[in-house]
Amino acid sequence: MVVTPLAKMKASSTFRFIFMATVCAAFVNLPAADEKRAQPFVSYEEPVASYLKRIQKGKQQHAFHPAVDVAAWQKSARAALVKLIGLGQMRDELAGFEVKVSQGKHNTVDGVFTRRLCTIETEPGIRVPFYYLVPTGKQRPMALFIAPHGHDKIGLHSYAGAFRNKKHREEILAREGHIAAQAARRGFVAIAPATRGLANEVLVPDPKGRHGNRPCRAQLVHCLLSGRTPTAERVWDMQRILDWAVKQPEVDPKKIIMIGDSGGGVLTAYTAAIDTRVTVAIPSCSFTSVTTAEGYVFHCDCCLVPGLRNWGDWKELAGLIAPRRLLLVHGENDSLHHRPTVDALGRQVKTIFGYSGSAAHTELKWGTGGHRFYPEYMWPFIAQAFEPGPR
Ligand SMILES: [Zn+2]
Numbered sequence: 001m002v003v004t005p006l007a008k009m010k011a012s013s014t015f016r017f018i019f020m021a022t023v024c025a026a027f028v029n030l031p032a033a034d035e036k037r038a039q040p041f042v043s044y045e046e047p048v049a050s051y052l053k054r055i056q057k058g059k060q061q062h063a064f065h066p067a068v069d070v071a072a073w074q075k076s077a078r079a080a081l082v083k084l085i086g087l088g089q090m091r092d093e094l095a096g097f098e099v100k101v102s103q104g105k106h107n108t109v110d111g112v113f114t115r116r117l118c119t120i121e122t123e124p125g126i127r128v129p130f131y132y133l134v135p136t137g138k139q140r141p142m143a144l145f146i147a148p149h150g151h152d153k154i155g156l157h158s159y160a161g162a163f164r165n166k167k168h169r170e171e172i173l174a175r176e177g178h179i180a181a182q183a184a185r186r187g188f189v190a191i192a193p194a195t196r197g198l199a200n201e202v203l204v205p206d207p208k209g210r211h212g213n214r215p216c217r218a219q220l221v222h223c224l225l226s227g228r229t230p231t232a233e234r235v236w237d238m239q240r241i242l243d244w245a246v247k248q249p250e251v252d253p254k255k256i257i258m259i260g261d262s263g264g265g266v267l268t269a270y271t272a273a274i275d276t277r278v279t280v281a282i283p284s285c286s287f288t289s290v291t292t293a294e295g296y297v298f299h300c301d302c303c304l305v306p307g308l309r310n311w312g313d314w315k316e317l318a319g320l321i322a323p324r325r326l327l328l329v330h331g332e333n334d335s336l337h338h339r340p341t342v343d344a345l346g347r348q349v350k351t352i353f354g355y356s357g358s359a360a361h362t363e364l365k366w367g368t369g370g371h372r373f374y375p376e377y378m379w380p381f382i383a384q385a386f387e388p389g390p391r
Helices: 005-028 032-038 048-056 070-084 087-093 155-160 166-174 179-185 215-226 230-245 263-274 314-321 339-355 375-385
Strands: 100-109 113-123 126-135 142-146 189-193 251-261 280-284 325-331 362-367
Touching: 070 087, 070 263, 070 314, 087 230, 113 179, 113 230, 126 155, 126 179, 126 230, 142 179, 142 230, 155 166, 155 179, 155 189, 179 189, 179 251, 189 230, 215 230, 230 251, 230 263, 251 263, 251 375, 263 280, 263 314, 280 375, 314 325, 314 339, 325 339, 325 375, 339 362, 362 375
Parallel strands: 142 189, 142 251, 251 280, 280 325, 325 362
Antiparallel strands: 100 113, 113 126, 126 189
């Protein structure tokens, strides 16, 4: 068929009309919640707006690209990440250190599992407590479930269901925050460790309030001065706990689930990206791009990795987890995160997993509440990962 210029003009104007009508209709019918979501998360005035966009673009030296060989990209991007966060330096500094674990007495909880408070010395003088929960009467070995907490000074006690008092119990049960205890009841060996810089037992004090009376910010400052990051210290601790855990006779080292909410989710993402022993990673209310399109930084200061944008972004953290399992969970009413940013990231993550031949191994789920766990999405995802047959 020969298309005349006039026919082209008519077709073009018809297309423009249909397009504009569709766009207008979409806006007219936009529900209030969607309209709110479509708003920028924050706005900056000039010249700050342009300045942030320019400097935070970064070199993206390890950004995932479809043309790369996934395994080769993972190898170089992972090595660069280990160096960037200061974990490589920690490995060098602590190469000769002998990690020690001491185990406390165990209590039996409702006849369903045993719970003991243990301690692991992960570097000289740094003793990180963790609860170790083992289901009773189950066939061994069992899958391991490790759940680091976020900005909750009694987070390990909350996750383990070792409540301090009635109020603590009621608060945690109301938001299903006793995630490790839930896992033990479901037949997983569960670990609820203290997260360095966030739990009372392993805080870096902030004398004179120089760092805003925020211990996790004090941890950041001291780490940066020393060539490390809190992220590296936390990943180091989790890896040393995993070293110990996989040697326990009741643990199946080929089935390791890592899960955490908020700062615990950030730690889950980094640990799973770096340590391929993690089979299933479930970062809750945490997995997002480093910034919004406007340049707003989402995570707490203590999660900062200097120069991360020269390396890549969170889609690359996800890419390092593929083809293992990654479930991203968020809450629709979580004011700390921005749904359009997370949804866009979720699509990028799916694409990267597709290039590794495992698109079905990642999902993004939205709970209807706020900044909390959504166990109803977690358990089916974990069960699916361990179903017999091809994965
Ligand atoms: Zn923090």
